[in-house]
Amino acid sequence: MxxxxxxxxxxxxxxxxxxxxxxxxxxxxxxxxxxxxxxxxxxxxxxxxxxxxxxxxxxxxxxxxxxxxxxxxxxxxxxxxxxxxxxxxxxxxxxxxxxxxxxxxxxxxxxxxxxxxxxxxxxxxxxxxxxxxxxxxxxxxxxxxxxxxxxxxxxxxxxxxxxxxxxxxxxxxxxxxxxxxxxxxxxxxxxxxxxxxxxxxxxxxxxxxxxxxxxxxxxxGEKAPETPYDPREVRIEQRRRTAAEEAQDALDAHERAVAEAAGEGPSAKPTAAHQAAVHQTAVHGAAAHQAAEVREVREEGQGK
The missing domain is CATH 3.40.1130.10 (Glycerol-3-phosphate (1)-acyltransferase)
Incomplete structure (x- = not known):
């Protein structure tokens, strides 16, 4: 040619x-x-x-x-x-x-x-x-x-x-x-x-x-996986897992702080304030996760 x-x-x-x-x-x-x-x-x-x-x-x-x-x-x-x-x-x-x-x-x-x-x-x-x-x-x-x-x-x-x-x-x-x-x-x-x-x-x-x-x-000379590896799905799953772990860590830390302040053991029940703090942590984590997903979609729309 x-x-x-x-x-x-x-x-x-x-x-x-x-x-x-x-x-x-x-x-x-x-x-x-x-x-x-x-x-x-x-x-x-x-x-x-x-x-x-x-x-x-x-x-x-x-x-x-x-x-x-x-x-x-x-x-x-x-x-x-x-x-x-x-x-x-x-x-x-x-x-x-x-x-x-x-x-x-x-x-x-x-x-x-x-x-x-x-x-x-x-x-x-x-x-x-x-x-x-x-x-x-x-x-x-x-x-x-x-x-x-x-x-x-x-x-x-x-x-x-x-x-x-x-x-x-x-x-x-x-x-x-x-x-x-x-x-x-x-x-x-x-x-x-x-x-x-x-x-x-x-x-x-x-x-x-x-x-x-x-x-x-x-x-x-071999078969590829039926479902291709999707890095976007992997990143989303990693963010979800990280958000869940951070929420659980916040819950555990707040439970320990409440129990220590009350002079009680680790089995003390969470207070309303503690539950609100955990909820706020989860909300922030979800918002960050959603923002990351929006960026992923925007980049995909630009063909990057």
């Missing part, structure tokens, strides 16, 4: 990054025939290592279609890395700011110019204990439905063995193999003429993530 629109900065990035990648990892690359030769498209890729953007970019670069990644805005600010990110046309994501939606406008513009835009729908490295894809955020679905461009699901495995999730040191020996499998475009036509509601975006995202997960099952 002929390369197109590479430019100086991408060629420089390839000169810097490809030699260590070739030395450190073997390649098992499949499905490159599914990468469109022309026109704008999205790839939806699972994320399980800080090294996998480099390893996947190598695959995508060799396909002849250079990738435009969505990446956190901090990487664009200064130094050589920032210069490279800007020069290679990567797309900054400004989280929790008034510019949060600018990344999606830029992604849509890139697709409409005929570029390849890479989405990590999970939004971060997977937190699934067995490194299966998590539930996805809706950004890729939003761009796909608005542009009606092809969405190519891609699964990768192996960079996470070179640099395990959240690790800081490479695990070089024995030499690892980076497996990449790109599938045919995900069929989203049934969603095209519907109102772009949160439910529609969520359903579209689930279809995309299911395609990515099936490809990873093929690479790994």
């Amino acid at each position: 002929p390369r197109r629109r590479i430019g100086f900065w991408y060629r420089l990035a390839a000169v810097i990054c490809k030699p260590p990648l070739v030395v450190l990892i073997n390649r098992d690359w499949r499905g490159m025939e599914n990468i469109p030769a022309a026109g704008g498209f999205i790839t939806a890729v699972n994320h399980n290592s800080h090294a996998d953007p480099f390893a996947y970019a190598h695959y995508q670069y060799n396909s002849g279609r250079v990738p435009r990644f969505l990446a956190k805005s901090e990487l664009f600010k200064k130094g050589f890395v920032g210069t490279m990110m800007r020069g290679t046309g990567q797309i900054p994501v400004y989280r929790e700011t008034t510019d949060a939606l600018s990344a999606f406008r830029a992604a849509i513009a890139a697709v409409e110019r005929g570029e390849c835009v890479v989405f990590y729908p999970e939004g971060t490295i997977t937190r699934d204990p067995d490194q299966w894809p998590m539930t996805g955020k809706t950004g890729a679905a939003r761009v796909a439905l608005q542009t009606r461009c092809p969405v190519i699901p891609v699964a990768q495995w192996g960079a996470n063995e070179l640099l395990p999730p959240y690790a800081r040191k490479l695990n070089v020996l024995p030499r690892k193999t980076h497996h990449v499998l790109a599938g045919p475009p995900v069929d989203l036509t049934r969603f095209y003429d519907q109102e772009m509601s949160p439910d529609l975006l969520q359903e579209t995202t689930e279809v995309i993530m299911a395609a990515v997960t099936r490809l990873l099952e093929e690479i790994r």
Whole structure:
């Protein structure tokens, strides 16, 4: 497949990054025939290592279609890395700011110019204990439905063995193999003429993530869990548990204080004042929990 629109900065990035990648990892690359030769498209890729953007970019670069990644805005600010990110046309994501939606406008513009835009729908490295894809955020679905461009699901495995999730040191020996499998475009036509509601975006995202997960099952030769790991649900449950524990701690502390003040044992019954204090603690905990849930929903609506 002929390369197109590479430019100086991408060629420089390839000169810097490809030699260590070739030395450190073997390649098992499949499905490159599914990468469109022309026109704008999205790839939806699972994320399980800080090294996998480099390893996947190598695959995508060799396909002849250079990738435009969505990446956190901090990487664009200064130094050589920032210069490279800007020069290679990567797309900054400004989280929790008034510019949060600018990344999606830029992604849509890139697709409409005929570029390849890479989405990590999970939004971060997977937190699934067995490194299966998590539930996805809706950004890729939003761009796909608005542009009606092809969405190519891609699964990768192996960079996470070179640099395990959240690790800081490479695990070089024995030499690892980076497996990449790109599938045919995900069929989203049934969603095209519907109102772009949160439910529609969520359903579209689930279809995309299911395609990515099936490809990873093929690479790994095993089945993924029936229900994907949902970090939002885990955080909500952790907050609920923390609020309950704090309320119980407040209850226990107040019971001890009342008993000591009355000169009684630990079995003394709680007073009305004590019950009111416990109730107030529970109310504050519930309010904090609800505010956190609202933030989660707002971020999900922005596709973060």
